Amino acid sequence: MKGTNIILCGIGGEGLVMLSNVIGEACRLAGKNVISGEMHGLAQRSGSVIVHMRIGEEVLSPLIPPGEADMIVALEAMEALRYLYYLKPGGVVLTNKRLVHPPGETHDLVTKKIDKYVEYDEVVEAIKEAGVELQEVNALSLAKKAGEVRAQNVVMVGALCSALEGVIPRDSIIQAVKGTVPEKAVENNVEAFELGVDAYRD
Amino acid sequence: MSFKDVIDEEEREAYMLCNEAIVRAALEADVQLVSFYPGAPQTEILDNFERASNKYDLRIEVAANEKVALETVAGGAMLGKRSLTSMKSVGTNVASDALYTLAYTGLDGGCLCLIADDPHAHSSQSEQDGRWFGLTAYLPMLEPSTPREAMEMVKKGFELSEEFGTLVLIRTTTRVNHQSGIVPLGPMDRTPFEKVSWKDMKRPYTSVGELARKGKKEMLERMEKIREKMADSSLNRMEYFDGKKLMDEGGSEEEVGVITAGVAHSYTVEALSRLELSAKILKLGVINPMPEELIRKFCEGLDKVVVVEELSPYIEDVVRRLVEDVDVYGKRTGHLSEALEYDIPSVIQGLSEITGVEAPFDYKEHCRKMKKYAEILPQRLPVFCAGCPHRATFWALRRAVGDPDKVFFANDIGCYSMMCLPPIQWSDTLLCMGASMGVAAGVQYAAEEKTIAVIGDSTLFHAGLPGVVNLVHNEDDVTIFVLDNAVTAMTGQQSHPGNPKKAGGREGKKVEIRPVLEGIGVEKIYDISSYEVKDNVDIIKEALAHQGVSAVISHGECALYHFRNYRHAGGELVPYFIDLNKCESVHACVLNFMCPAISVMPEEDGKARIHQDICVGCGVCSKLCPKGAIKSTATMYGGDDKPVLTVEDHEEYQEKKEAEK
Structure with a gap:
């Protein structure tokens, strides 16, 4: 079952499902078959969210088996590490340079069940130790630069677009972004997308 | 990929969530009447129909529960209208009383009931297998694997239902409902909704005794005919x-x-x-x-x-x-x-x-x-959102109770169910919709401790009211907490009978909770405002001290719902901040509070910080701080140190801000 398998993950409220919709729509525009499976069960804001995206003629299952994802795209770094087991050996982790401490971790810290927060560098080190390729994108600063602080997910779409060169044409992704975001925010989102594209190339 | 595709009249392919594709297929099949109670993994069917109802001429209800929803669409089908309901696995238990008898009576119009199971119990209390409903109720049941198949089965389901005069079931699972794929968009040949004469369609839909025995015979014969017809179906x-x-x-x-x-x-x-x-x-x-x-x-x-x-x-x-x-x-x-x-x-x-x-x-x-590499990670469990009124209510309840072991706490189904999760883990029971009332009735006979039963507004209307009636009639000793946040929050803030809006955002009649409880005869009823945590502690203590049935109704709109409406009306969020000169790291804002907007800075001063991009400005944490260290950012610009929660608050703040300039 050849194809391209991508795990998208992050925290509820970050716009992950929108990210997956852009990729899915871009595949349709490019005439590619695509399947995705999303899981946000009880995840209100702040819960862990994962979407499985599968591009290719022969894919059938909405779930990617562990060890078979070509890439993990994370809007938050801890979630990249949490779902690392989906990645194939030598696969690529594309993560937003951002760490969000769950309230439970803060509670544990204050009640002295743990003596410190997990740090971004520790998370990144653990990902590297697993022997995978790591790409970091500072999506918040790029989204701010694009004039739309909520467009961190679109910055990540841009970075993913670079990573997927040859799988989905860039024009299709831009068209999908334009069709997905609110009309008044199109310009800033396209800018956020372009900044993401460049960030991955650099 | 979005609602736009669901109502797009162009015949082309689209990338769609299965739940969207189901709505699309039903619209193409000229469905005329739909009714639902929300519940994962099928809620997006309701959500998309609500939006579609603003374009297409169809009748839609957000029903009080799944049983009412099924009865409603059955009523439409009796008048020949194509109608559809869907429900989560356990919702079918509620609807099943009507379901089993509708199989006896049959239905003349096309009528579909979709049952969405949840293997793995991702967002349900059990892994119930809904396929047994089809078998034991003698109703045909179809099961799709993909969004494309789901569309085909919705259309064929209507045809099958009309050909044999029976309710038809479609069974899905979470991984089908929440699967997206490429689907074909067909022609949208819709007809206007028109009343018809009952006189012209009249036949009895009655089943009891001799009528039931006759209905059973007809039902068995019907199933045999369906068996013959479907023997070489292309769906297998x-x-x-x-x-x-x-x-x-x-x-x-x-x-x-x-x-x-x-x-x-x-x-x-x-x-x-x-x-x-x-x-x-x-x-x-x-x-x-x-x-x-x-x-x-x-x-x-x-x-x-x-x-x-x-x-x-x-x-x-x-x-x-x-x-x-x-x-x-x-x-x-x-x-x-x-x-x-x-x-x-x-x-x-x-x-x-x-x-x-x-x-x-x-x-x-x-x-x-x-997974070994990920062992350093903390769990990321779902928590109450920033500004959630439940967090505030539970803080006051906990304070009023003191030791959690002093009460029996019957919890119910809703966002507030999350109280049973670590690290707070405060709930003695969590069974099904409305169960807190019934369980409390039994517990109060046997337990030495005071019994409290918590229930949300939507859940109260869904299945809680018979339990309240029972408590009052039997003169039981229970304190009920009704968490009135105006919407069915957990599933995405749909309206319910206690909301002034009905399906599709249209004006409806709000059913007030207090007069309902008064009418039933609850002896003591206390209305509290969820965010007023300090004042609420004493009121809750008084309610708990009452012998008999007392009720505390905690009013506070779901934060996601409230602040979305607030922003649409032009309001801007005014977050709170921590005055580091006053903070003494007692961490009252963290302990048993768990707001996602608050973390601490152990590497710097150990003091708490409020994330300005997450805080919605409810101001509850400022009321908990014994040092008065948490203030509204409004104070930085000449505003008062109080939460900005309404458009009126916001206008007042803007005026003070201008004056300060």
């Missing part, structure tokens, strides 16, 4: 996998046969591919009545047949009954599980053990190895 299909590719036919008797349905079909084909195993496949789309002749024919000459289906051995036991001289493998032989959802590795493991073909990859070992 034979396939052949040659070890590399899936094809329509082929294979020999030496090969293994696999019978499967639903999303398990996709796992099966991909598992065979990884094992490079050839197999004959029978993919079932009609799961009641089962195509018995087809199953016999498929198994003819085969030595080994594996049944791959999630949850109970529903298909497997039928296969065992039908075939002889064939070894049937599955759950009864211990190769596949009756628990949890499947995926490609679990099916590979089963097929590998059955056929002796070695798995090419050790998934378990891989997961074990990779």
